[in-house]
Amino acid sequence: MTLHDETVRTLVMTAIGDLATSHGGWVTRAELSALQLADGTTRRAIDQSRGIWNPRDLDATLSVLSSPSGPYADEQIADGLYRYSYREGGPGGDNRKLVRAYELQVPIILLLWLEPGKFAPVFPCYVTDNAPEERAVYIAAADSPPHDLLAAGSSVLERRWVERMTTQRLHQAAFRGKVLLAYRSTCAICNLQHPEFLDAAHIIEDKNERGEPVVPNGLTLCKIHHAAYDRRFLGISPDYRVHIDLDLLREKDGPMLRHGLQEMHGSTLTLPRARRDHPDRDRLELRYQRFLESQSS
Structure with missing residues (x-):
């Protein structure tokens, strides 16, 4: 060359x-x-x-x-x-x-x-x-x-x-x-609109047989919500509601914890305009069950 x-x-x-x-x-x-x-x-x-x-x-x-x-x-x-x-x-x-x-x-x-x-x-x-x-x-x-x-x-x-x-x-x-195109480069949880801080998060990980790289198996999440989702500090139920870890809700730390996570508890996802791109409810249920198991352990 x-x-x-x-x-x-x-x-x-x-x-x-x-x-x-x-x-x-x-x-x-x-x-x-x-x-x-x-x-x-x-x-x-x-x-x-x-x-x-x-x-x-x-x-x-x-x-x-x-x-x-x-x-x-x-x-x-x-x-x-x-x-x-x-x-x-x-x-x-x-x-x-x-x-x-x-x-x-x-x-x-x-x-x-x-x-x-x-x-x-x-x-x-x-x-x-x-x-x-x-x-x-x-x-x-x-x-x-x-x-x-x-x-x-x-x-x-x-x-x-x-x-x-x-x-x-x-x-x-x-x-x-x-x-990110489906979600208009917006975090589905907090509505942050800076692509540099956004990830395409899998609902079911790609190593799983149901973890295909398709939009209904994905969510646009900011870095903090992606990390919280992966570590089960945050769960998303099949009705598209956000749930925060119970211990995390009781903590007193600073504005990032309060505004970034605790205040998201009970909120509803911002969804893509096209229904075909909405998160698959069955996949969300499988992932949500893992979150619930972490709450009872």
């Missing part, structure tokens, strides 16, 4: 990361079409109409877009990789630079479609394999090229660890973007 190529990719990924953080895990097509970089320049980071963006001054693809309504069979596969289809046509054009990203092992950006005009960016990603017989490449989210992470002779356990990290990165990026 040339110095120019490395500099451009670093500037673009830094700018996209800053935007995603300020929004809550997503970026818009308009922002990606005229990305403001730290060196004062403006650069496009998404193609106008196609799924693969190949800037003329770069040797390999910069970003790829995956959309469920697209014409190609892109999918997340079981081993933690993302299968991305070639464009129609021969080995040249967009496909040539996509394959070149594999050969050079340069970091690229995977843009996961959330809703019209909004995407969850995942980076750095690497093209881990080129499969011309399938007319596809395989993409993994990793901090370093998988060739570096998995040297020849790596154990099965090492490979499974890298695959699990890849799966989590892809799931988490899309999950966060979808949940």
Whole structure:
């Protein structure tokens, strides 16, 4: 990778990361079409109409877009990789630079479609394999090229660890973007509206078979309420009411405890506008039972 190529990719990924953080895990097509970089320049980071963006001054693809309504069979596969289809046509054009990203092992950006005009960016990603017989490449989210992470002779356990990290990165990026969009970047409990302080919290953890990374299994919570929820200082019943740990209610500490937690007792969640995005009541019940068990112990 040339110095120019490395500099451009670093500037673009830094700018996209800053935007995603300020929004809550997503970026818009308009922002990606005229990305403001730290060196004062403006650069496009998404193609106008196609799924693969190949800037003329770069040797390999910069970003790829995956959309469920697209014409190609892109999918997340079981081993933690993302299968991305070639464009129609021969080995040249967009496909040539996509394959070149594999050969050079340069970091690229995977843009996961959330809703019209909004995407969850995942980076750095690497093209881990080129499969011309399938007319596809395989993409993994990793901090370093998988060739570096998995040297020849790596154990099965090492490979499974890298695959699990890849799966989590892809799931988490899309999950966060979808949940914060549904809740309009607002804490469901206290209505805080600063995405930098918000998390996409699972109702049922992702290691559980019912812990799918879907909006009805998620809540947008600020950092303090997410921590309280995970540690069973806070419970949410299936009627969307907030319950605070009984011992915590009796404590006398300071304004954060009083206003941040104790005064939330008995309040009702702020829900997404779309009913399909409301928290799943069965999942809430399962989680709430754990909270109740902690109250009786």
